[in-house]
Amino acid sequence: MSQPGIPPMPAGATRKRNVYDVLETLGEPNKTLLIRVDFNVPMDSNGNITDDSRIRGALPTIQCVIEAGCNAVLCSHMGRPKLVQAGADDEATRHERHSLSLKPIAEYLGNLLNKEVVFAPDCLDAKDIVSQLSGGQICVLENLRFYKKEEKNDPEMAQVLASYADAYINDAFGTAHRAHASTHGVPACMTDKSKVGIGILVASELAFLDFRHTSDDKITAIIGGSKVSTKLPVIQGLLSNVDNLILGGGLAFTFLKAKGINIGTSLVEEGMIDTAKTLLEQAEAAGKKVFLPIDAVCAQGFPKAPMNPKGTKTFEMKVGAGIEEGWMGLDCGAATIDSFKSALAESSKICFNGPMGVFEIAPFDQGTRMLVDELEKVTRNGTITVVGGGDSVAALAAFDKTSSVTYVSTGGGATLELLAGDKLPGVEIIPDYEG
Structure with a gap:
């Protein structure tokens, strides 16, 4: 199977399973892949993205999945939402929830791809939304760090995220050094490891670095x-x-x-x-x-x-x-x-x-x-x-x-x-x- 965009690893280095390998294992369209991306992009006071390079960096993997007729459920963090994690219900908390929401990112991604992108307003209550995806649709989950469980690598959170999909891809190199629920917990709890891999961006990082x-x-x-x-x-x-x-x-x-x-x-x-x-x-x-x-x-x-x-x-x-x-x-x-x-x-x-x-x-x-x-x-x-x-x-x-x-x-x-x-x-x- 051709693997466009993935550079060869240096001689003597072991390569990881990647999105192409996982799609080949799945073997048919209309499967759903949970993709950990890094959409933690800088935004100005008006909510405008000032540097979209991380979003663009994830596009090859996203396009690879949807062009295979599979659905892409994208999960990411944005900033450090400590007030939301604390659970208070006040104006400052609501402002943080609004300013660190991934909803604008979902809209921006849709414009980049000229394609509808569904937004799930709660990353741990998205089963119904995800189950309705078909034919290469894209869904962006709300900010993973709205839950403390993400950074604590909570196994229950990992199980919920894993339940959304048939396979898992990590394409968030910027958080690969963290053992969080979405980066470590999900692949750890998946029983069929042939359906676990890295994305095109992470594969490139590993080869060049x-x-x-x-x-x-x-x-x-x-x-x-x-x-x-x-x-x-x-x-x-x-x-x-x-x-x-x-x-x-x-x-x-x-x-x-x-x-x-x-x-x-x-x-x-x-x-x-x-x-x-x-x-x-x-x-x-x-x-x-x-x-x-x-x-x-x-x-x-x-x-x-x-x-x-x-x-x-x-x-x-x-x-x-x-x-x-x-x-x-x-x-x-x-x-x-x-x-x-x-x-x-x-x-x-x-x-x-x-x-x-x-x-x-x-x-x-x-x-x-x-x-x-x-x-x-x-x-x-x-x-x-x-x-x-x-x-x-x-x-x-x-x-x-x-x-x-x-x-x-x-x-x-x-x-x-x-x-x-x-x-x-x-x-x-x-x-x-x-x-």
């Missing part, structure tokens, strides 16, 4: 962001699988200080300096090449708004020099980007997780912008470029470069945990393909 099973090709990881402590598991998880490790952003200053370079008033985690030193030693012992900023664009304090470049100063980052006191490193300079151009050009696969500077505030966006331009170049030349993490994805969008790389991950915490080599409960519960 797998840096453990690689060939002898050159692999480069670019890790930025503000804190070493946040990215430490990712750095440790990737270190044994990459040839080049590029460290930037605020976390780089902890590594620079570990090397004895002055960093002025730049962000530093004093308690992580010894860890940073150990990581650099481990990388050197393993024959890995580590790149750190060789110049830093600085300001006298953290800016709250865009500032004139004339108010900045660039310092050379080397032992005996570095950033003067009173100056704070907020971006890497052009020399830094130039220093790892050749490593990027020689790479067959690149992972970018974390910006090079405070990209939200000009002129400290230039380091990340120049890096993204380089990623665009090597992508055109055949390098697989994978971008993950909220800030990195936001930077791509800000520079209008989202389509300039090979793959953009939809996960936040799930992306970090997968890159770190951790198991994702929502994925591990899905059976391996044994065909």
Whole structure:
């Protein structure tokens, strides 16, 4: 059976059963599939969706199911509805229920697909609505997190959700690192595991974010962001699988200080300096090449708004020099980007997780912008470029470069945990393909 949209797993990696395998097992139309999607999208004060990428990311799996003549029951969370969970009946609770309802998402999805989408106003009382679906219809259940049971992985809630359908698909990579009723409980309670699988989006994430099973090709990881402590598991998880490790952003200053370079008033985690030193030693012992900023664009304090470049100063980052006191490193300079151009050009696969500077505030966006331009170049030349993490994805969008790389991950915490080599409960519960 052809499986459009699903990339091959790296050599040596085991693939999970997916939506195509499940449809083949079902063998006939008019079956109903419960699909866990991630429709937790940002909305403005008027209820307008400001970024629909997560909805669009689920479309291939939804279309795959309905084109097979089967019905799609979609379930998701939206935000953190603590007032609704508390059970109070007051104006604030009603506002939260309204603002975090998935009803507008159902309407938006219907417009995207030019197809009627049924909405079930209670995710645990939708049996009658679901039973009336036929011939490839779509139903969106109300916000799963209106019930505390969802995040507690309550078996009773899982049983109710499972009872709606003949099969289950998890296509919500953004919540795959959580063992919730809809991500873990439902597949766990289904007796016929051949009717359990992942969607096209999750299959793509697993293939592109797998840096453990690689060939002898050159692999480069670019890790930025503000804190070493946040990215430490990712750095440790990737270190044994990459040839080049590029460290930037605020976390780089902890590594620079570990090397004895002055960093002025730049962000530093004093308690992580010894860890940073150990990581650099481990990388050197393993024959890995580590790149750190060789110049830093600085300001006298953290800016709250865009500032004139004339108010900045660039310092050379080397032992005996570095950033003067009173100056704070907020971006890497052009020399830094130039220093790892050749490593990027020689790479067959690149992972970018974390910006090079405070990209939200000009002129400290230039380091990340120049890096993204380089990623665009090597992508055109055949390098697989994978971008993950909220800030990195936001930077791509800000520079209008989202389509300039090979793959953009939809996960936040799930992306970090997968890159770190951790198991994702929502994925591990899905059976391996044994065909």
